[in-house]
Amino acid sequence: GNSVTQMEGPVTLSEEAFLTINCTYTATGYPSLFWYVQYPGEGLQLLLKATKADDKGSNKGFEATYRKETTSFHLEKGSVQVSDSAVYFCALNTEYGNKLVFGAGTILRVKS
Amino acid sequence: GAGVSQSPRYKVAKRGQDVALRCDPISGHVSLFWYQQALGQGPEFLTYFQNEAQLDKSGLPSDRFFAERPEGSVSTLKIQRTQQEDSAVYLCASSSRRDRLNEKLFFGSGTQLSVL
Numbered sequence: 001g002n003s004v005t006q007m008e009g010p011v012t013l014s015e016e017a018f019l020t021i022n023c024t025y026t027a028t029g030y031p032s033l034f035w036y037v038q039y040p041g042e043g044l045q046l047l048l049k050a051t052k053a054d055d056k057g058s059n060k061g062f063e064a065t066y067r068k069e070t071t072s073f074h075l076e077k078g079s080v081q082v083s084d085s086a087v088y089f090c091a092l093n094t095e096y097g098n099k100l101v102f103g104a105g106t107i108l109r110v111k112s
Numbered sequence: 113g114a115g116v117s118q119s120p121r122y123k124v125a126k127r128g129q130d131v132a133l134r135c136d137p138i139s140g141h142v143s144l145f146w147y148q149q150a151l152g153q154g155p156e157f158l159t160y161f162q163n164e165a166q167l168d169k170s171g172l173p174s175d176r177f178f179a180e181r182p183e184g185s186v187s188t189l190k191i192q193r194t195q196q197e198d199s200a201v202y203l204c205a206s207s208s209r210r211d212r213l214n215e216k217l218f219f220g221s222g223t224q225l226s227v228l
Contacts, residue, residue: 093213
C-alpha cells in the first residue's frame, strides 16, 4: 500500500541554521509528492510539490527533490527563521488524485 | 468566503451522542475531502466528493460515520453514537475545478471533537 515516513521531531534549530526534514515513501505507481505546513492556529497549507522523478519543488526558500531511486523527498532550507516554526507534513497523492496520504508530521521550532 | 470554513471549531460530546460537523468549501470548488487527525499524527483520509457525488468513502472507520454534500457545496460529516476513539480533529479540504488531480488542497482549520 501507500505510506509516508518522516523523521520524528521536534526539531529545534537556531535562526539561520540549515534545515533538513527527511521523508521517504512507499507507493504503487508514480505518485505526486508534497510538503504541507501547519502554522500555529491555522489550517494546513501547501508548501511545495513535485509530480515526477527528479523534479524539484521550491517555495519560500524551501526545496525538495523527488528521488525515485531512494524513494525520498527530503525538505531543506538554507537559513531558517523564527517564523518557520510550524508542523511540516510530507504527503503523496495516489495516481488519480483522490486521496492524500500523510506522514505523521515533524514539529520545527526555531529559536532567535 | 476567502477560505474553507468549518464549524463548530470545538465540540464536546458525551459518549453515545450524535454529532454533525459542517464544512463550507471555497466557492466553486468541485472536490471536497474529509480527513481525521488524531493527536500527534498526520491526517488520515475519510471520504471524497466530486460535486454532490461521494466517489470514495473507503476511509470511513465504521458505519457510524456518514458524510453528505447534497447540493455540491456545503458538506456535513455525521458521527452517530460517538465513542472515545472518535476524539480527533476533523479536517475538511477542497480543490478547484481546474485542479483535476487535486494537487493543491485548501484546508479548513478543523473541528476538534472530544468525546467524554
